[in-house]
Structure formats: C-alpha cells, structure tokens
Amino acid sequence: MFNAIRTTFLLAVMTGLFMAVGFVVAGSFGMFFALALALVTNLIAYWNSDKMVLRMQRARELSWRDSPDLFDMVEGLARRAGIPMPKLYLIQNKQPNAFATGRNPENAAVAVSSGLLNHLEYDEIGAVIAHEMAHIRSRDTLTMTITATFAGAISMLAQFGLFFGARNTNSPLGPVASIVMIVVAPLAALMVQMAVSRTREYEADKDGAQICGNPLALARALKKISKLAKNFENPFARRSPGMAHLFIINPLAGRGADNMFSTHPNVENRIAALLELSKQMQVEERQQSDIGRFLHHPQPKRGGWRTPNSHVSDRNQPKGPWG
Known part of the structure; x- marks a missing residue:
C-alpha cells in the first residue's frame, strides 16, 4: 500500500513539473499545451512502447515448440499470478537479464536473454520470470512507460524554453529564475523517474x-x-539507455547504493529484503521451491534448455513443472 501511494505521489509530482515547465516557457497557454502534449505522447507510448522496446532488443517471439520447458514454466507462472499467458520472447545476448513490457496484462510480453537460460538454475529462472509476472500484474510496465515519456517530454520542453531564452513575460518567476527552473526541471524529472x-x-x-x-x-x-x-555487455541497451529501467538488473551494469540517480535498487538491499521475506514465509534454503515440488519431469541441466529451432513433434508429452 505504501509503495502504491508513493508511486501515485511521484507521478503527481511528474505531472506538476511538466505543467510548471510549460507555464515558464509560455504562460497559461504553455501549461495547457504541455498537458495536451503529455496526452498525445502517452497515447503513442501506450500503444507502441512494447513493440518499440522488443524491436530495439531484436527479440524473437517463441512458441511452445521452440522451448517447451520454458514455455510451460511461463504458462504455469501466469496461472499462479492470475494473469493471461504473456507472449514470450528470446533475446540473443550473453548478458543474463529479462524484462516485461505491454500496456496491460492482456497485451503483455516477457523477454529473457539466452544468457539467462545458460547461466541460471531452473528455479532461479522461474523466480526471475515470476518477478516479471509481478510487474505485469501490477501494470508497472504502463507506469514506467508513462514516467519515461513524461521525463522525455519535460526535457524537450526545457530545451525549447532555453532556445527561446525563457522570455515569458507572464511568468512570476522572472527571467533568471525561469531559466534556472528550465535547467533544473529535467534533472528533477529524471530523479522522479528513477x-x-x-x-x-x-x-x-x-x-x-x-x-x-x-x-x-x-x-x-x-x-x-x-x-x-x-562481464557481458548489452549493446542494444547501451545505445538506448532510456530502456534500462525495464530490466530486472540494470543492463548497463550500474553500481552503487540506492541513490536518486540509480535506475534500480542496490542488489544487496534487494537480497536483504528477500531474505527477510523468506523468514516471514518460513522458506529455508534446503526447501524446494514450488517450481521444484510441482516438477513432472527432470529439470533441464544448466545450459540444457531446449533451444529455439529444436522442434518437438508431440504436444501431448509430459507437461512442464506447472502443467
């Protein structure tokens, strides 16, 4: 509940920043123009952001025949999460990572890298996909798209204001304060996004x-x-750093503690929170996860996933861990 309230508050701050920059640039007209621009840009992002991100990562959609074990796992996790089965994509990249995208649970996709399948154990891969399912169920993919769009639009408006020298005579801030705000607002928007x-x-x-x-x-x-x-670079994320926040771990390999400029929480802090949660759930290290307990056939060995293009002729073979 606290996180939901905090997210709502931060989105309200982002909207206020957007309107404030519009007002500084062109008075009341600029404020309403900024709102109209926000509506248009968010509508475009709402319908196309998932396709754009997947295309930038050169992700390829998978079917059950491409990787039955992985597909069955995702299908079962979706049932447990209470959401429709998302589309599954593979990114040919050695860096282990994953992300979810889509405007709602009915139009969602989960993308995993080949590095994730090669380096993680079966239950760990399932846990990563469950994390992405949580994003989809909470509609975080839409929330993060909106914040990224707002941040980009604020920067664009600020550049527009600097180009015209912030000559809005209707601004109560005065020319110097207006320029200062135009410079500071994009930085503040980035901090809110993070x-x-x-x-x-x-x-x-x-x-x-x-x-x-x-x-x-x-x-x-x-x-x-x-x-x-x-150890492994994601060249596509490096070319488009604005998508870094989508991944479960920063693909740009950022370091440091939680701070206002980091896209992700510090990993040690996240692990500490999970260890505390495991105590609350009374889960021990030796205890099998649900993925293991419901397993109907042997786990694929590390790097032993049936890779894309290895076809299976009979859909009626023993189902995966969630079947």
Missing part, C-alpha cells in the same frame, strides 16, 4: 517471490545476474 523505478522493483521482488514460492531462488538469481551483467 524513484518510481526503484519503488516498483522492490514491490515486484516481493510479489514475484510469492508467486514462485521461494524468495531465496530470486535472491540467488539477482546475485548471479548482477555479477555476470558486469
């Missing part, structure tokens, strides 16, 4: 751990991904 992202990551960790049934599996996954992300 704060929203960190808030939603903590919430998705908690909800994802409850969906998969084992916070410790997610804690192990975060530790591994964080370490390996520094």
Whole structure:
C-alpha cells in the first residue's frame, strides 16, 4: 500500500513539473499545451512502447515448440499470478537479464536473454520470470512507460524554453529564475523517474517471490545476474539507455547504493529484503521451491534448455513443472 501511494505521489509530482515547465516557457497557454502534449505522447507510448522496446532488443517471439520447458514454466507462472499467458520472447545476448513490457496484462510480453537460460538454475529462472509476472500484474510496465515519456517530454520542453531564452513575460518567476527552473526541471524529472523505478522493483521482488514460492531462488538469481551483467555487455541497451529501467538488473551494469540517480535498487538491499521475506514465509534454503515440488519431469541441466529451432513433434508429452 505504501509503495502504491508513493508511486501515485511521484507521478503527481511528474505531472506538476511538466505543467510548471510549460507555464515558464509560455504562460497559461504553455501549461495547457504541455498537458495536451503529455496526452498525445502517452497515447503513442501506450500503444507502441512494447513493440518499440522488443524491436530495439531484436527479440524473437517463441512458441511452445521452440522451448517447451520454458514455455510451460511461463504458462504455469501466469496461472499462479492470475494473469493471461504473456507472449514470450528470446533475446540473443550473453548478458543474463529479462524484462516485461505491454500496456496491460492482456497485451503483455516477457523477454529473457539466452544468457539467462545458460547461466541460471531452473528455479532461479522461474523466480526471475515470476518477478516479471509481478510487474505485469501490477501494470508497472504502463507506469514506467508513462514516467519515461513524461521525463522525455519535460526535457524537450526545457530545451525549447532555453532556445527561446525563457522570455515569458507572464511568468512570476522572472527571467533568471525561469531559466534556472528550465535547467533544473529535467534533472528533477529524471530523479522522479528513477524513484518510481526503484519503488516498483522492490514491490515486484516481493510479489514475484510469492508467486514462485521461494524468495531465496530470486535472491540467488539477482546475485548471479548482477555479477555476470558486469562481464557481458548489452549493446542494444547501451545505445538506448532510456530502456534500462525495464530490466530486472540494470543492463548497463550500474553500481552503487540506492541513490536518486540509480535506475534500480542496490542488489544487496534487494537480497536483504528477500531474505527477510523468506523468514516471514518460513522458506529455508534446503526447501524446494514450488517450481521444484510441482516438477513432472527432470529439470533441464544448466545450459540444457531446449533451444529455439529444436522442434518437438508431440504436444501431448509430459507437461512442464506447472502443467
């Protein structure tokens, strides 16, 4: 509840910043123009952001025949999360990572990298996907799209204001204060965007751990991904750093504690929260997660997932862990 209130407050701050920059640039007309611009840009983002992100990552949609084990896992986790089965995409990248996108649970997608499948254990992969399911269920994908769009639009308005020298005679701030605000507003918008992202990551960790049934599996996954992300580069995310907040771990391998400029919470803090949650859920390290307990066939060995293009002729073979 606290995180939901905090997210709503931060979004309200973002809207206020947007209107304030519009007012400084062009008075009352600028304020209403800013609102109209926000509406248009968010409508465009609402309908197209998922396609754009997947295309930028060169993600390829998978079917059950491409990777039956993975597909069955995602299908079962979606049932446990109480959401429709999202589309599943594969990113050919050695960096282990994953993200969710889509405007709502009915039009959602989960993308995992080949590095994630090669480096993580079965229950850890399930925990990562459960984390992404939590984002979808909470509609965080839409929230983060809105904040990113607002931040970009505020920066655009600020550049417009600087270009014209903030010559709005109707502004009560005066020319100097107006210019200062135009310079500071984009930075403030970025800080708000990062704060929203960190808030939603903590919430998705908690909800994802409850969906998969084992916070410790997610804690192990975060530790591994964080370490390996520094060894493998994601060139697509580097070209478009604005999408970094979508991933479960910063694909740009950012370091440091929680601060106003980080897209993700510090990994150690996230792991500590998951360890505390495991105590509340009375989950022990030796205890099998729900993924393991419901397993109907042997777990794929590390790196042993049936890779795309390995086809299976009979859909009626034994189902995966959630079947």
